[in-house]
Amino acid sequence: xxxxxxxxxxxxxxxxxxxxxxxxxxxxxxxxxxxxxxxxxxxxxxxxxxxxxxxxxxxxxxxxxxxxxxxxxxxxxxxxxxxxxxxxxxxxxxxxxxxxxxxxxxxxxxxxxxxxxxxxxxxxxxxxxxxxxxxxxxxxxxxxxxxxxxxxxxxxxxxxxxxxxxxxxxxxxxxxxxxxxxxxxxxxxxxxxxxxxxxxxxxxxxxxxxxxxxxxxxxxxxxxxxxxxxxxxxxxxxxxxxxxxxxxxxxxxxxxxxxxxxxxxxxxxxxxxxxxxxxxxxxxxxxxxxxxxxxxxxxxxxxxxxxxxxxxxxxxxxxxxxxxxxxxxxxxxxxxxxxxxxxxxxxxxxxxxxxxxxxxxxxxxxxxxxxxxxxxxxxxxxxxxxxxxxxxxxxxxxxxxxxxxxxxxxxxxxxxxxxxxxxxxxxxxxxxxxxxxxxxxxxxxxxxxxxxxxx
Amino acid sequence: xxxxxxxxxxxxxxxxxxxxxxxxxxxxxxxxxxxxxxxxxxxxxxxxxxxxxxxxxxxxxxxxxxxxxxxxxxxxxxxxxxxxxxxxxxxxxxxxxxxxxxxxxxxxxxxxxxxxxxxxxxxxxxxxxxxxxxxxxxxxxxxxxxxxxxxxxxxxxxxxxxxxxxxxxxxxxxxxxxxxxxxxxxxxxxxxxxxxxxxxxxxxxxxxxxxxxxxxxxxxxxxxxxxxxxxxxxxxxxxxxxxxxxxxxxxxxxxxxxxxxxxxxxxxxxxxxxxxxxxxxxxxxxxxxxxxxxxxxxxxxxxxxxxxxxxxxxxxxxxxxxxxxxxxxxxxxxxxxxxxxxxxxxxxxxxxxxxxxxxxxxxxxxxxxxxxxxxxxxxxxxxxxxxxxxxxxxxxxxx
Numbered sequence: 001x002x003x004x005x006x007x008x009x010x011x012x013x014x015x016x017x018x019x020x021x022x023x024x025x026x027x028x029x030x031x032x033x034x035x036x037x038x039x040x041x042x043x044x045x046x047x048x049x050x051x052x053x054x055x056x057x058x059x060x061x062x063x064x065x066x067x068x069x070x071x072x073x074x075x076x077x078x079x080x081x082x083x084x085x086x087x088x089x090x091x092x093x094x095x096x097x098x099x100x101x102x103x104x105x106x107x108x109x110x111x112x113x114x115x116x117x118x119x120x121x122x123x124x125x126x127x128x129x130x131x132x133x134x135x136x137x138x139x140x141x142x143x144x145x146x147x148x149x150x151x152x153x154x155x156x157x158x159x160x161x162x163x164x165x166x167x168x169x170x171x172x173x174x175x176x177x178x179x180x181x182x183x184x185x186x187x188x189x190x191x192x193x194x195x196x197x198x199x200x201x202x203x204x205x206x207x208x209x210x211x212x213x214x215x216x217x218x219x220x221x222x223x224x225x226x227x228x229x230x231x232x233x234x235x236x237x238x239x240x241x242x243x244x245x246x247x248x249x250x251x252x253x254x255x256x257x258x259x260x261x262x263x264x265x266x267x268x269x270x271x272x273x274x275x276x277x278x279x280x281x282x283x284x285x286x287x288x289x290x291x292x293x294x295x296x297x298x299x300x301x302x303x304x305x306x307x308x309x310x311x312x313x314x315x316x317x318x319x320x321x322x323x324x325x326x327x328x329x330x331x332x333x334x335x336x337x338x339x340x341x342x343x344x345x346x347x348x349x350x351x352x353x354x355x356x357x358x359x360x361x362x363x364x365x366x367x368x369x370x371x372x373x374x375x376x377x378x379x380x381x382x383x384x385x386x387x388x389x390x391x392x393x394x395x396x397x398x399x400x401x402x403x404x405x406x407x408x409x410x411x412x413x414x415x416x417x418x419x420x421x422x423x424x425x426x427x428x429x430x431x432x433x434x435x436x437x438x439x440x441x442x443x444x445x446x447x448x449x450x451x452x453x454x455x
Numbered sequence: 456x457x458x459x460x461x462x463x464x465x466x467x468x469x470x471x472x473x474x475x476x477x478x479x480x481x482x483x484x485x486x487x488x489x490x491x492x493x494x495x496x497x498x499x500x501x502x503x504x505x506x507x508x509x510x511x512x513x514x515x516x517x518x519x520x521x522x523x524x525x526x527x528x529x530x531x532x533x534x535x536x537x538x539x540x541x542x543x544x545x546x547x548x549x550x551x552x553x554x555x556x557x558x559x560x561x562x563x564x565x566x567x568x569x570x571x572x573x574x575x576x577x578x579x580x581x582x583x584x585x586x587x588x589x590x591x592x593x594x595x596x597x598x599x600x601x602x603x604x605x606x607x608x609x610x611x612x613x614x615x616x617x618x619x620x621x622x623x624x625x626x627x628x629x630x631x632x633x634x635x636x637x638x639x640x641x642x643x644x645x646x647x648x649x650x651x652x653x654x655x656x657x658x659x660x661x662x663x664x665x666x667x668x669x670x671x672x673x674x675x676x677x678x679x680x681x682x683x684x685x686x687x688x689x690x691x692x693x694x695x696x697x698x699x700x701x702x703x704x705x706x707x708x709x710x711x712x713x714x715x716x717x718x719x720x721x722x723x724x725x726x727x728x729x730x731x732x733x734x735x736x737x738x739x740x741x742x743x744x745x746x747x748x749x750x751x752x753x754x755x756x757x758x759x760x761x762x763x764x765x766x767x768x769x770x771x772x773x774x775x776x777x778x779x780x781x782x783x784x785x786x787x788x789x790x791x792x793x794x795x796x797x798x799x800x801x802x803x804x805x806x807x808x809x810x811x812x813x814x815x816x817x818x819x820x821x822x823x824x825x826x827x828x829x830x831x832x833x834x835x836x837x838x839x840x841x842x843x844x845x846x847x848x849x850x851x852x853x854x
Contacts, residue, residue, distance in 0.1 A: 014508070138853060237853045306507060313506035334507065337499045342461050344497025345515035352511030357732045358520055359511050374500040376513020377493065379588055380630030383794040384517070385735075394850075398794060399843060415843070418853040424506035431512045432630075438504040 004194075004229055006216030008392045009159070010355055010425055014312060015367040016270035016332075017161045022168055022277045031074040031283035032093040032323035033059055036084065037316070038132065040141045040448065043070070043089045051078045056103030056129065056259030059092055068142065071129030073261045073283035073326070075100035091323060094283075107257035113182065121186055130253050132326070133246035134187075136238060137224055138418040139448045143240045151190035153223040153241040154181070156210070159196050160218050160311045162268055163330045166195065168277045169245045169264045176251030181209060183250050188240060196221040218313065219392055224421035228393040237418070245329060265289060265324065269305075269333040270369055280324075286331055287320040306372045308332045313424040335371035344375075355390060355429045379432040387426035387436055393419040397426040397436045404443045417444060468492050486580040490587040518589040520733045521784070524724035525596055525714070528780060531707060532714040533557035536604045539659045539710045561713055564599035564611050571612040572598075575619040579628065588629035590790070594618065597637035597784055600714025601777065601825075602644070603658050606651055614644040634832045635791045638781075638825055645825070658710035704774035715777035725783040734787035737796060741803025742782035746772055749811040765815045778810055781824035791832040795846070798838035806831050 035043045042063040047053060053072040062068040076096040084090040105128050108116065122145050125131045134143040134152070143149075157166035170177060184191045194212040212230070214220050223241035231237070242250075245264065252260040261282045267289055268275035278289050286307055308315045310328040324331070341347070349359025352375070353368050361368060387397040395416045403411040417440060426436035474481050475488040492498075493515070502509055537557025541548055546556075572595045580587045598615050618640025623632040645652045703709055707717025715721075728734035750769040757765040772778065786792065786806050793802050806827045813823030 231851055234852050237851075306501075308505075308507050312508050315507070316505055317507060336501055338501075340465075340496035340498050342464070342496055345513060346519055349511055349516075353508065354511040356510065356512045357730060358516050361511075370508045372502050372507040373509065374502050375497070375509050375511050376515065377498060377500065377586065379514040379586070380628065382514065382517075382590070382630050382789050383792075384789045385794050388794070394846070396795070396843070396846070399839075413854045414847045414850075414852070416847075416850055416853060419850075427504065428506050428508065429510050429512075431510070431514050431517045433509065433513065435504045437506070 001210055001213055002230075003213045003215060004220075004226055006214065006220040006225055006229055006392060008390055008394075009217030009220055010313075010390060010428070011217045012161050012312075013353060013361075013365065013367055014162075015369050016268045016272060016275045017367070018164075018266040018268050018275040018277055019272070020165060020168060020277070022171075022264065022279055025278050025280040025284070025289055028096070028281070028284055028288045030079075030093060030095055030285060030288075031281065032091045032285070033070065033073055033283055034091055034323050034325040035060065035070065035089045036091075037325040037327060038070075038142070039135070039139070040452075041068075045081070045089065045092075047078055047092070049078055049081055052076070053078060053094065054101050054103045055261060056105065058129075060089070065145075067123070067126045067145075068131060069127055069129050070132065071103075071259050073259075073281065075102070093323075102258040105253065105257045105259070108254040113186075113254075116186070118186055121183065124254075125183075125250075128253055129259055130250055133249065134240050134242050136240050137227060138237055138420075139444060140422070141448070147238065149188055149238055149240045150236045151192050151239050152184050152188040153226060153239060154184070154191060154193045154244055154247055155196070155221055155223055155241065156193065156244040157196035157221060158311075159214070159216065159221040160313070160330075162266060162312050162332055164245065164264050164266045164277055166244055169248065173248045173252075176248045176255060177244070178209075179251030179255055180247035180249070181251075183254065184242070184247065192226075194221065194223070194226055216392075219421055219423035219425070222392075222421045222423060224419065225392045225423075228419050228421075243329070263324070263329065265328075266330045268331075270335065282324065282326055284324050286318060286322055286324060289324070289331055290320070290333065304336050304338070305333050306336045308334060308372075312370070313428060314422060335369065337371045337373045356386065356431070374433050376431070376433050378434065381432055381434055384431060386429040386431065390425045390429050392423060392425070393421055395420055395426075395440075397440060401434070401436050401439050404439060409443070409447060412443060413447070417447070420444060464495055468496065483581055486585065486587050487577050490577075490580075515589050517733060518592050520731050521593045521728070522596065524727040524733075525593075525600070525784065527720040527723045528714040528717060529561075529596070529600060531717045531720045532600060533561045535708060535711075535716055536560050536713055538708065540604070543659045560604045561599070563608055564602065564604075564606070564713065565596060567608045567611045568599045568615045569595040572615045572619050575616060575624065579624045583628070585628065590629040591619070593788075594623075594637045594640075598640050601637065601641045601712050601780070603652065603711075604713055605658070606644070610644055610648055610651060613647075614640040617643040630790055632790055633836075634829055635785050635788045638785050638829055638832075641825060642829055645822075658712075699775075701768075701770060701774060704771065712777060712780075715780035718774045718779040721779035721783045725779075728783065728787065734783070735789070735792070735799050737799035738787050738792060738803035738806075739782055741800040742778075742786055742807040743773065743803075745804035745807025746778060746782075746811055747807070749808040750815075753811065753815055772811055772814070776814075776824065777822055778807075778824045781810075781828055782806060785824075786828050786831070791835060793835040793838040793842070795839050795842040798835075798842045802831055802835060802838055805834070 035041065043060040044063045045060045046058050055072060055075045057072045058069045059072050060070050072094060074094040074096045076094045078092060079095040080093040082090045132142045136143040181191055192212055193210050194214050195210040196214045212226060214226060219225055227236060227239055249260040263280055263282050265278050265280050267278050280289055307318045307320055309318045309331055310316060311330050312332055350361055351368055352359040352361055353370060354362060381398055383398060391397055393416060400412050400415040400417055420440045422437065422441050424437045427438065430436055473479055475485045534553060534557055537553035540556045540560065541553050546552060572591055576587055576591050598618060599611060618636040622634050622636035622639030626632045699709060705718045707719060709716060725739055729736045747769045750772045753765045786803060793799055809827035809830060810823040813826055
């Protein structure tokens with residue numbers, strides 16, 4: 001087992017870290033598939049409003065790669081299909097039947113697995129809707145089935161304490177995990193299993209398979225960060241990666257022959273009382289996760305709350321009526337402030353979160369409450385270098401951002417634009433409140449679009 | 456009572472904001488109103504892009520820390536200016552008189568500097584329609600602190616105008632300037648009005664209570680006193696004879712520019728800046744190292760007292776003149792300094808080295824640190840360029 005130590009990053013000091021406790025979510029009556037956040041996918045819809053679907057029925061496919069199917073996370077009637085700006089498919093809402101039926105897929109036994117070829121395994125994964133869980137660096141698109149990467153990185157646990165803990169979802173799932181790893185081995189010769197340093201059940205066989213132990217602050221556990229610190233050649237840049245929970249799903253899919261829809265989601269509302277893991281399902285409505293009877297109803301229903309899906313620093317804003325997209329496993333409800341602060345900039349900052357040492361709270365380790373405020377106004381870059389100091393992949397965001405601004409994309413690429421792991425730390429620390437990470441991610445996506453253009 | 460004050464203030468800004476918002480009567484002066492409002496109230500702006508948690512630091516806080524670090528040299532500067540003035544005027548040396556006299560000399564300079572500078576800042580931000588940046592809060596205070604106390608106030612205004620307009624705004628404003636605006640302003644005055652900026656008659660201001668005019672008396676600075684050194688005397692003894700022991704130089708109780716005399720106060724400021732992480736310790740330590748090493752080497756090389764400052768104990772270089780002030784507050788200005796780590800060491804080192812070289816080989820410019828910093832400002836982008844090239848060559852390419 002290799003130990004990878006990552007020095008740069010940010011130590012979370014935020015209150016309301018989800019506890020290890022795993023609670024069951026009450027049954028829900030409505031789920032949805034959210035194609036919005038699928039990277040670089042153009043959906044071709046194969047169902048329409050009013051259709052009846054089973055769990056695992058095909059909802060839509062990718063226009064560019066029609067073999068790539070996306071399956072229904074629920075059994076019931078499609079009650080609504082909504083579109084976003086430019087008629088982009090936004091949500092496919094399914095009203096669930098009381099008794100849900102699974103679409104059956106061909107099971108795979110241990111002996112049967114030995115005979116199956118790589119290509120037919122890929123076909124099965126594509127048809128079974130499991131392929132999208134495999135992603136490819138550096139653009140984080142869905143893995144290209146025609147390519148053969150150097151390695152696939154499996155991430156167990158996260159340096160972001162608001163993401164689900166590995167030992168919560170690995171509990172009693174070791175068999176599925178094992179089988180999932182076996183499937184990955186067939187696809188790619190090298191399977192690197194990274195465990196972020198947190199106590200893991202020793203008896204769990206998954207713990208023994210770990211190849212890389214990751215030490216460091218957020219976002220040390222991100223496959224992009226680990227890859228950056230371990231890669232030897234440029235050929236490794238296009239490595240694949242997959243989350244530990246999805247590996248369990250891979251195993252489950254082949255062992256049970258059903259499209260797996262269960263999901264363990266970490267939920268936090270900033271208080272230690274309500275924050276824990278929830279056992280729920282793919283495509284669940286966010287408010288249904290939170291409306292567990294144990295939660296403080298009044299607080300959750302407050303309209304002045306911001307719902308952030310996918311991690312405190314790398315997630316996106318959602319609403320309480322939105323649905324969980326298939327990749328995300330973390331939901332956070334935070335305060336949204338609308339009150340300006342008198343003499344905010346000269347206050348000693350006992351309750352302010354900061355990576356810099358300009359607030360008093362820096363000198364204590366106590367977790368602090370957060371809100372979604374900018375804590376300042378946008379200003380020109382003064383080259384303070386805070387972003388370069390924290391960037392886990394040494395990009396020097398201030399220079400990269402300036403070269404992107406000057407349309408010098410070659411320059412930006414040389415600085416390591418594609419190594420960007422989209423962790424959001426550069427935007428977080430910037431005293432001038434420049435949207436650095438947004439800038440870099442947009443440039444990356446633009447570049448992806450450009451190189452994938454059909455001439 | 457405090458809550459009541461806050462409430463009233465909030466109401467006041469809410470009421471006036473209608474005139475300054477789009478379509479209002481004074482919409483043109485929106486940046487001015489906004490600058491004023493945000494001094495009192497840090498606005499609540501929800502984050503639009505991820506991450507939705509943002510650091511508690513903003514540029515205002517960043518710059519306030521620099522202002523905080525400037526307080527020790529400022530207070531000492533007020534005291535010292537008053538003290539030298541009272542001493543030369545033969546007046547009573549009680550603390551109260553000293554402070555009053557110091558305030559009477561220094562405060563008008565600061566007020567003029569801020570007023571003239573803010574005039575340009577506001578003008579440019581109104582025309583360019585961008586918010587007023589906090590950087591000027593520092594520039595406007597730094598500049599008068601580098602001046603001799605006898606400087607006429609109109610020169611303060613002219614100097615800061617040059618510094619803000621030519622030193623900063625013509626390049627596009629905060630964050631885009633090549634030179635440190637405060638030093639640009641000082642260099643301008645130094646070359647445009649040398650009679651008021653150098654020599655031995657400018658460093659002590661005597662406040663004449665009858666006419667409230669500030670007149671100058673002779674009071675040489677340690678750097679100037681050694682210019683005419685008899686060849687048989689060592690520089691240390693000469694300095695001692697003139698009353699400049701190492702401890703005097705360190706404490707700063709001698710005639711000189713308003714804020715730049717006390718190395719001790721600059722040390723306190725440096726500690727504040729380094730502990731809070733606002734200034735780069737690399738530049739400061741690099742500068743000190745450059746100064747000490749260069750002066751030490753020059754001391755070995757020079758056998759005859761060719762030039763008095765070549766032969767001196769390196770610590771004198773460190774304590775004398777404006778070096779401490781320059782390296783702590785001027786060289787660490789992030790905009791005009793390089794942004795990469797190793798470059799910062801080199802940048803600081805060369806500032807220290809050049810300071811000594813200028814002091815030793817060209818006594819016509821006793822304040823070598825100003826020239827050294829401005830000169831190295833010019834090279835900062837080159838340092839960055841070289842280090843970035845080097846770093847990029849070490850990366851495994853990813854395209």
